[in-house]
Amino acid sequence: MAIDETILSRADLPDIVATLMAWEGEASYPLGLHVGDVGWHARLPDDELDGTMRAFSRNGVWVAFGLFEPGLVRPRIAPGLAYDAEVARAVADAVQAMPQPQVCTDADPGSAFRTWLSAAGWTLDPDPWTCLYKPLDSGDRDLGDSATKPPADADGVCDRVAVQRAAFTGSTFTVEAWQRMATGPGFDPDLEMLSRDDVGRPVAGRDRLVGRGRKVRNPRTARHPPRPLGAGHGRRVLQALLGALGRAGCSGVSVHTPARNAAAVAVYTSSGMRAIENTQTLIRPKRLSVSAARLE
Ligand SMILES: CC(C)(COP(=O)(O)OP(=O)(O)OC[C@H]1O[C@@H](n2cnc3c(N)ncnc32)[C@H](O)[C@@H]1OP(=O)(O)O)[C@@H](O)C(=O)NCCC(=O)NCCS
Incomplete structure (x- = not known):
């Protein structure tokens, strides 16, 4: 089943936050795009914010989000879909299409998304982050x-x-x-x-x-x-x-x-x-x- 990609705007932020909240697990700490990142993103004026948030859906259900800024992507794939090749491919295609000469993206370890990007030649950012x-x-x-x-x-x-x-x-x-x-x-x-x-x-x-x-x-x-x-x-x-x-x-x-x-x-x-x-x-x-x- 095809994955649809939608460009979102400020009016969609409350729904994104509500969905990300629902995706948080009580038993784990959050990785990837988080509600706080979306809340912080809201500081931008409309002309900078609009178009930077994208949603990916299958059969009318959101399966992933991505915060796309020049040269930097913060994706979040719905829980349970980390190994879903179709979702990974859709998000990876959007990330691959970024026009900047150098692009950096979060990608959960072991996920289909990270595997796809590695097959496409992406490699480790040498600067690690500590959680x-x-x-x-x-x-x-x-x-x-x-x-x-x-x-x-x-x-x-x-x-x-x-x-x-x-x-x-x-x-x-x-x-x-x-x-x-x-x-x-x-x-x-x-x-x-x-x-x-x-x-x-x-x-x-x-x-x-x-x-x-x-x-x-x-x-x-x-x-x-x-x-x-x-x-x-x-x-x-x-x-x-x-x-x-x-x-x-x-x-x-x-x-x-x-x-x-x-x-x-x-x-x-x-x-x-x-x-x-x-x-x-x-x-x-x-x-x-x-x-x-x-x-x-
Ligand atoms: C990170 C930051 C908030 C620390 O503020 P600060 O007032 O100097 O920190 P504190 O005085 O409360 O120190 C807390 C501890 O960190 C230690 N510490 C502070 N700066 C340090 C440094 N450069 N290297 C090693 N230890 C350091 C202190 O010795 C203290 O340790 P202790 O508990 O063993 O006594 C400040 O450096 C800052 O604003 N940096 C720029 C913004 C930033 O990077 N923020 C973090 C983003 S995630």
Whole structure:
């Protein structure tokens, strides 16, 4: 049965998030495109967002999604279909058609999708990412401190955005982008954290994340660079978030970060998260782009 591919827009984001939530397993941590990635993607203006999300369906049922950005694809294949050759082929064809000279994609280990791409000449991205995970229980509900809480007003949002911009080189995050994210699907204001020092300056921040009652993945912890390195600001904001997630009834939290980001791995580890897996995306080397596109 044929797989249909549909280009989606902002109006589809709530349905995508609801479907991805339904695909999360209680007994496993999430890998691949996650509800939090879609929520973060909502920060983009319509002209940048529209066309970047695609859905793949069979017989009217969604079987895969993909977030297609220039040179980077984040696919997610429905649970139980990792070995489905037809679904893998449809997603792989879309990824192969990316026009950029070099393209990178997530692909679950052992999946038909990863196997297909490897047959087409794709190879390991040399930079591994580390997945860290922590199950949450009632003992985590008390984590946090009184100076770390969700931004309470417009000034707080400005500070939250400033932390993000300062911590991530090349960040284009703005208050407008934050507002688009905050009105997007799955945004939970209780899970957006901002730490202040003893004179009230913003020192660290964390993304909101979706996933009450289930596993949560949190992409970004950020410390404001002028604030001292290793002073515990990153850990404070992370612990406040773990506490909020515990109180919200989340069962676990995972994060992916480049393995070479020693500061990130250290801050997550120091809050009780444990490295449980290294993952490597696949890349299509420039020299293979023409022959791979012809492969049948
Ligand atoms: C990652 C980041 C938030 C850490 O913030 P921080 O305030 O310096 O971290 P903390 O002071 O809370 O330190 C927590 C632990 O990490 C350790 N640590 C911090 N930076 C480190 C580094 N560069 N190398 C090794 N360990 C480091 C600290 O010593 C401390 O360890 P301890 O628990 O044994 O005492 C900060 O470096 C940052 O904003 N980086 C840029 C954004 C980023 O990459 N975020 C992560 C994205 S997934």
